[in-house]
Amino acid sequence: MKAFFAPWVLPVCQPPIANAVVVVDDEGILKYVGDRNQMPACDVEQSFPNHAILPGLVNAHTHLEFSNLKKPLGNPGIEFTQWIAKVVGYRRDQQHTDQSKHQIIQSGIQESLSHGVVAIGEIATSPVQSSHYSNNGGCLLSVFEETLGADKGDYDTKIAKLESNLQHLKTANTIPGLSPHAPYSVPLELLQRIVRVAEKNQTTVAMHIAETLDEREFIAKRSGRLVEMLEQFGVWRPNMYPTNDSVLKILKTLARAQRSLVIHGNYLTDEELDFVRSVKQRMSIVFCARTHAFFGHLDYPMAEILERGINLAVGTDSRASNPDLNLMNELKEIRRRFPDVSAETILRMGTIHGASALGIADRVGTLECGRAGQMCFARLSDPNDPYSFLIKSQPQEK
Template sequence: MTKQTRAFAARWIFPVSSPPIHGGWVRMDRQQIVEVGQGAAPTDAEDLGDVALLPGLVNAHTHLEFSDCDAPIGEPGITLYRWVGQVIAARQSTTGQAKAAAIAKGLQESFDAGVSLVGEIATLPSEYPSQSDFSPHNQSPELITFAETIGLSQQRGDERFALSEQHVQTQPSGGISPHAPYSTSRPLIERCVQLACQTERPLAMHVAESPAERQLLCGGSGPFAETLKQLGVWDASLFPWGDQPFEWLIDQLAKAPHGLLVHGNDLQVNEIEKIANHPSLSVVYCPRTHHFFGYSPHPVLAMLEHGVRVALGTDSRASNPDLNLWREIQFLLNQRPDIDPEKVLGMGTIQGADAMGRFRHGRFQRGAFAQFNLVPTSANTLQGVYRDFAEQPLKRGV
């Protein structure tokens, strides 16, 4: 066994792309998986003992610029429209240097938590480390930076779109993110989709975060309308969208090579069915952020039952105590026993990678990145392993 070629055996191997292996092993060569096996390990394999070996985790949605928050903004149960106002105030009071430091802090926190890939909403201009030489040796996850594109007015939309256009043209891992239906006009959303298609880049958008968003889009009224008026950005010609605003939006986002619908807390069955008809679409669920806002139970189970790809995200420290994706997984294992634990693990690994078109992350299979996480377990059954997953910390690397 050389420094470039190594093999590891463990009580459990979780390839994620295939069923868990009790008593398995993994071989890597030049930081790439070349073999996954069961039974007698190769003679040169290092036995890791009573652990489950997992691939790198995938955080499909975050805002790293808020990584310097010691606690979420606002109190638990705060309404989204009130929270948005407080977040805008927090953004206005920061500096470029402070934002860059927060991003670096968030990346380090993600790396330490075993995350190998991050879907990041970038409020441009922002300073990020170079990703051109990404490898598993880097002390940072791979980043896909979705340029936030926001604006209800023509002028504001044009300004933000120009920055986003420059971003996807100059950044190899750049995507685009029309912010949300309450903050981005329909013509601007269509321009973002067109740009994603032209450049073959992924697109992410906050969708159906709260019932108040639906009230705005369907009736042009409610607390979001009042908030927009208070912020001085209300345009009565932009709302309402119609009786089925999210069906229109889903059809638009489905045109992108990879479309991520972030949060989806208020998606209804007809909308979930429409998402399921578009393989290019995924929903990103942020469990602890959803819990922070005190929403009704998330329709994630209905999404899974309809065959929708669901990934996990942490959102940001503005709505979450930390950026630890493993704790999102543990939250679901403990709070949502109605969801198959195997599905939960997949949401935190392979589903997030596939949602963003990164098919070498979040799995153990030939050609995948050799990124390892360990969880202590002496269990002899899958049920026992998942109990340990719900309680035990995750350790990055081997």
């Protein structure tokens, strides 16, 4: 048995405990979370002064294939379609071998683990190789195979491939899911077919929705910068996109899956958020705070989402729009930008909300006895304040 001491333990499923200890057995299972007086006998003891012990964090949305990028593609404030063009160009130039792609994904998993992240919602470019996700160091991976598609002739093949991959990807630490990319790259008909696969296989679906105002224009009028972008890529098929499409219709389609994630949701209206509230037991929203800032989006509808009791999780998105995969930095960014949101709520977003969004709340997101003892050790800036790990430390003076 091994004991971890800290001035604060925040189990999330109960209030913070001062001068506390977490005990883990030799198999790594949590045996005790509480004050020091009643702890069981341990043969190893380790102290973390100036730290809070939290449940391992959950990064509900990223794309690990970009984990080798030293900095985001483009400069802050880049227009979204220009950024997509850079992503497409980057993918074309890289032409990774299977070996190098494996290494890049592994480096993203290792980076995440080093920052106390124990579960990841990963969007994986099709075709997904299960070998890329082996040796995940105990990190729980929800791997959503991404689908893009404008050509109706391909749909049967795409769907058959998705169905067979769902079976191949499943391991003890890998949970397969589906990701129709976005409304401008996946026509409603293809989305409906993907959701049917999800219903049949009881899998989770993750889709980028209402990420930009251009996307809203695309859905409502089939015009604007995203149409121009698709034309430039030679994949614009106007007759594939119904004239009576709407964000609400897309959300309603997605909601048929047993569980779904609305990635970003930066520009959801009150009516759409009301719909998400009506299905909040099975639909979550994922906020990627620093990516939101990178693109210079308008204010995020944080209050509107939280007042509806919608499950809001947090993601880093990829290193193509974010400097790192450190989920704690996202939580600090949220603390800084939304001072009215309680620190407790922000911690829940990075733990139990992410776990619920990914359907793994029975395994991660809280410190509960009987679970794997995966923890995040967060440095406190004020030892009297259990949530002071959320305050961005000032750069050291020279």
